[in-house]
Each structure stands twice: as C-alpha cells, then as structure tokens.
Amino acid sequence: MLDLSDKIILLVDDDKDFCFLIKMMLKKTQAQLKFVYNGEEAINFMDQQVNRKVDLILLDIQMPLLSGYTVIEIFKKKFPDIPVMAVTAFGMIGEREKCLKSGFDEYLSKPFEELNLVNLIDRLLNPRA
Numbered sequence: 455m456l457d458l459s460d461k462i463i464l465l466v467d468d469d470k471d472f473c474f475l476i477k478m479m480l481k482k483t484q485a486q487l488k489f490v491y492n493g494e495e496a497i498n499f500m501d502q503q504v505n506r507k508v509d510l511i512l513l514d515i516q517m518p519l520l521s522g523y524t525v526i527e528i529f530k531k532k533f534p535d536i537p538v539m540a541v542t543a544f545g546m547i548g549e550r551e552k553c554l555k556s557g558f559d560e561y562l563s564k565p566f567e568e569l570n571l572v573n574l575i576d577r578l579l580n581p582r583a
C-alpha cells in the first residue's frame with residue numbers, strides 16, 4: 455500500500471458524505487487529510503499555510519459561490535508547484551479536457567474506485583521520470 459504518512463492532502467468539496475468517503479478510501483495510506491467545504495474556505499486555508507506545506511489538493515468542480523474553475527485559477531497563480539486534482543460528479547464529455555486546460559493536473563469523475571484514486575495520487579506525488 456502507498457505510504458503517504460508524510461503528506462498533507464487538502465480536500466475541497468461541499469459534499470460532506472463524499473469527504474468522509476475519501477477519508478475512508480485514503481485511510482490505509484496514512485495521509486494527513488484536511489477538509490474544507492467551499493472555495494473561499496480553501497483559499498483562506500491555503501493563504502494561512504506558512505510552514506506546513508500542502509502536498510496535494512483535491513478540488514471539487516461544482517460548489518456554491520466559487521466553482522472549482524475559479525479556485526484553480528487562483529491556486530495556479532499563488533501555488534503553482536502544488537498539484538491539484540479535479541474530483542467531479544460531472545463526467546460530461548469534454549470535462550476532462552476542460553479541467554486539464556484550466557490548470558488541473560489530474561481529473562477524476564465520481565463515482566470511482568479506491569484504486570483509481572490512490573493510483574492518481576501516487577502519480578502526482580511520486581512522478582517517475
């Protein structure tokens with residue numbers, strides 16, 4: 455199993471049941487998970503990070519007030535080195551391309567298997583070559 459015990463992952467999603475599901479899926483990796491439930495909270499959370507760096511952000515697309523597309527624009531300017539993965543309920547045609555064009559590093563549409571999630575996280579945190 456992937457060991458993420460030294461990693462901090464921020465999950466931004468307005469669906470708290472989904473946050474819980476992610477928590478269960480990533481439990482075995484021992485990653486340190488942080489949860490915020492809208493875009494504004496996410497921006498505030500990231501602005502407050504000084505010493506403890508967030509290693510990866512999982513960002514929902516469909517959220518009230520600020521969409522994931524608005525948040526990614528800000529994150530890519532302020533934190534260009536932190537990988538961000540889109541997690542979306544909208545598996546629409548073209549959504550993946552739109553996400554990658556908008557600056558997301560990966561894209562995962564719900565529902566997905568634990569293995570899909572863990573493999574994509576592994577790819578983003580441990581790039582090989």
Ligand SMILES: [Mg+2]
Nearest residue numbers: 468514516517
């Ligand atoms: Mg949502």
